[in-house]
Amino acid sequence: xxxxxxxxxxxxxxxxxxxxxxxxxIAQAASQGADLVVFPELxxxxxxxxxxxxxxxxxxxxxxxxxxxxxxxxxxxxxxDVLVGLHEHTSLxxxxxxxYYSGGRLHHVHRKLYLPNYLAWEERKHVSPGQHLRAYDLxxxxxxxxxxxxxxxxxxxxxxxxxxxxxxxxxxxxxxAASLDPEAMDTGLYWDTLLSYTARMLQxxxxxxxxxxxxxxxxxxxxxxVVDPRGTVVAQAPKWEPGLVTVDIDVHEARRQRRAxxxxxxxxxGLVDREVRRLIDEGGDS
Numbered sequence: 001x002x003x004x005x006x007x008x009x010x011x012x013x014x015x016x017x018x019x020x021x022x023x024x025x026i027a028q029a030a031s032q033g034a035d036l037v038v039f040p041e042l043x044x045x046x047x048x049x050x051x052x053x054x055x056x057x058x059x060x061x062x063x064x065x066x067x068x069x070x071x072x073x074x075x076x077x078x079x080x081d082v083l084v085g086l087h088e089h090t091s092l093x094x095x096x097x098x099x100y101y102s103g104g105r106l107h108h109v110h111r112k113l114y115l116p117n118y119l120a121w122e123e124r125k126h127v128s129p130g131q132h133l134r135a136y137d138l139x140x141x142x143x144x145x146x147x148x149x150x151x152x153x154x155x156x157x158x159x160x161x162x163x164x165x166x167x168x169x170x171x172x173x174x175x176x177a178a179s180l181d182p183e184a185m186d187t188g189l190y191w192d193t194l195l196s197y198t199a200r201m202l203q204x205x206x207x208x209x210x211x212x213x214x215x216x217x218x219x220x221x222x223x224x225x226v227v228d229p230r231g232t233v234v235a236q237a238p239k240w241e242p243g244l245v246t247v248d249i250d251v252h253e254a255r256r257q258r259r260a261x262x263x264x265x266x267x268x269x270g271l272v273d274r275e276v277r278r279l280i281d282e283g284g285d286s
Contacts, residue, residue: 001142004029004037004080005224005245007237009213012046013056019044019064022084025244026068029080032246035140036081040211040224041112041150041173042096045087048216049126057089060099060106070104081107081139083147085173093128098147098173100136108136110147114155120218133158135165143251145169150176153194163202164267168254170198174210177218188221188239200231202264203257205249212242229257 006025010018022039029037041047045056058065068082081102088097088111096112111130115123135146146162146169153159153172162170172195179187191208199206205228212222225236226247235247258264 001036001138001140001251002032002034002246002248003207003226004032004034005207005209005226005235005237005243005247006037006039006043007209007212007222007224007243007245008039008043009211009220009242010040010043010046012048012215013052013054014046015044015056015058018046019068022068022082026080026082028244029246030078034080034246035142036083036138038171038207038209039082039084039173040209041085041098041175042087043085043173043211045085046215047175047211047218049087050122051216055089055094057087057094059089060086060097060109065099065101066104066106069101079103083171083173085149087127094126095130096123096127096149097130098149098171100147102139107139108134108147110134110149112149112152113158114151116151120216133161133165135162135167138169138251143168143254145171147171147173150174153198154190159198159202159204160264163204163264164269167204168251169205169207169249170202172206172208174208175220176210177220188223191223195225195227196231196233199227199229203229203261204254205229205251212240229254 026037083100085098088095098110100108113130115129117124135144138145144166146167176187179185195206207226209224211220222239225233228234235245237243237245
């Protein structure tokens with residue numbers, strides 16, 4: 001499976017211009033034979049939604065999104081699948097969403113589950129948390145994947161649950177900015193450690209795509225990469241500048257690694273269920 005990491009900048013709230021950027025990258029990835037193009041978190045809207053004068057959220061069935069992966073789209077024939085980030089509008093709520101499109105159809109939706117709400121990050125003011133985590137089959141028989149948006153991947157239980165649901169690839173679209181206090185938290189170093197640990201211990205591929213550019217005082221550093229099931233970085237984009245990196249991955253290497261060293265085979269879901277229910281009953285967060 002050939003995956004393209006579309007490390008892009010975006011214009012806050014300008015969906016039309018950001019779609020043009022996406023189309024350009026999709027066409028370039030298609031010319032390189034990509035099966036899937038992955039964009040950063042909120043790549044169609046920008047991160048600081050509170051800085052917008054009007055609501056620019058869109059629905060996942062917006063025709064402009066469906067055509068990104070449709071035959072006849074830029075780069076066709078053989079237009080690749082596309083995973084894109086957006087500020088999703090529904091009849092009642094809005095979400096920070098990563099939507100997967102294939103063959104001109106919506107294939108899977110993941111709504112960010114864990115929303116930062118501290119310092120400059122105020123996601124809970126503008127979006128609601130998602131309520132579900134599901135792995136999904138990759139079109140074309142390419143195996144099984146799950147999407148975790150940025151801070152979702154920092155919650156240890158979520159990648160584990162995705163793998164227990166059969167994910168061989170974890171896709172992580174991200175808006176990670178350079179820390180204002182690197183001594184307190186070096187975000188780049190945190191991601192280095194987290195991505196390698198997740199891939200190695202859960203024996204899965206990790207596709208991490210971060211944005212670049214400056215927005216509302218935040219500087220997004222890029223550094224997108226693919227990590228194999230042994231924890232080795234096999235492809236990486238540069239920091240601080242846009243880029244498109246295409247890499248071939250053998251999705252089923254995750255299965256082979258899990259057979260050789262079965263670290264995740266014994267989940268003991270009944271034990272986990274009992275202990276989580278106990279913690280809830282004792283006053284934990286439900």
